[in-house]
Amino acid sequence: MKNTSEIKKSIDKNLLKLALSTKGFMPEDEGLALYKYFKLSATSKSCCGMEIGAYCGRSTLFLGAAAKESGATLFSLDHHRGSEENQIGWEHHDRELFDPITGKLESLNKWRESITKADLDQSVVGLVGYSEVVAKFWQTSLDFLFIDGGHSRPSAFKDYRNWAKHVKKGGILAIHDVFENPEDGGRPPYEIFLRAKESKAFVEIDSMGSLRFLSRIAQGI
Ligand SMILES: C[S@@+](CC[C@H](N)C(=O)[O-])C[C@H]1O[C@@H](n2cnc3c(N)ncnc32)[C@H](O)[C@@H]1O
Secondary structure, three states: OOOHHHHHHHOOHHHHHHHHOOOOOOOHHHHHHHHHHHHHHOOOOOOEEEEEOOOOOHHHHHHHHHHHHHOOEEEEEEOOOOOHHHOOOOOOOOHHHEEOOOOEEOOHHHHHHHHHHOOOOOOEEEEEOOHHHHHOOOOOOEEEEEEOOOOOHHHHHHHHHHHHHHEEEEEEEEEOOOOOOHHHOOOHHHHHHHHHHHOOOEEEEEEEOOEEEEEEOOOOO
């Protein structure tokens, strides 16, 4: 991957500042890599990207910056109730996001606030719902797909099966939290990454931290 400081020169400075002040799980170097690859894949105004797993919008802002610059559109999907590890008693629970009325986590308000503050309302479309439900009706080919939703085995494989098939030839698939060494993190994102490579439909093109970038070279998943 090209030097992070090179990529940093081209992203809108205000947007970068907002992204870095947004709650979430996307380190700066990885966010800049997302920005770079969505921008590379968004070659026309009809280009379409999909983010699975938005939380409060940290990764959405990096991708949204690329969408805005290219005139492309980013769809950002999340049920906004958090993954298992975000619930009470788990490692990544954030009390500020707990909604006492529903007794559940609530990240939609924060996500919307992030998008509006970053002036991305015309470039980013929020889809609120379960990934597997939205996928039943989704038919548009994707230039870019970012998978960072549920990290359990069933969730990760569902996201891969339901969404990777929509990536068009030459399009990019990005997977987050890919840890080869089990001591560094959970296995399912790594397993879907391997599955993508084994399919021979995707080839790995780059990586940054726990992010892996693959390009579609043939049909299949
Ligand atoms: C790891 S977080 C995403 C982090 C985000 N990309 C960032 O940069 O901070 C995973 C997100 O996936 C969402 N999620 C988990 N399972 C989902 C499902 N089946 N459908 C939709 N969203 C889901 C959770 O609500 C959570 O916000």
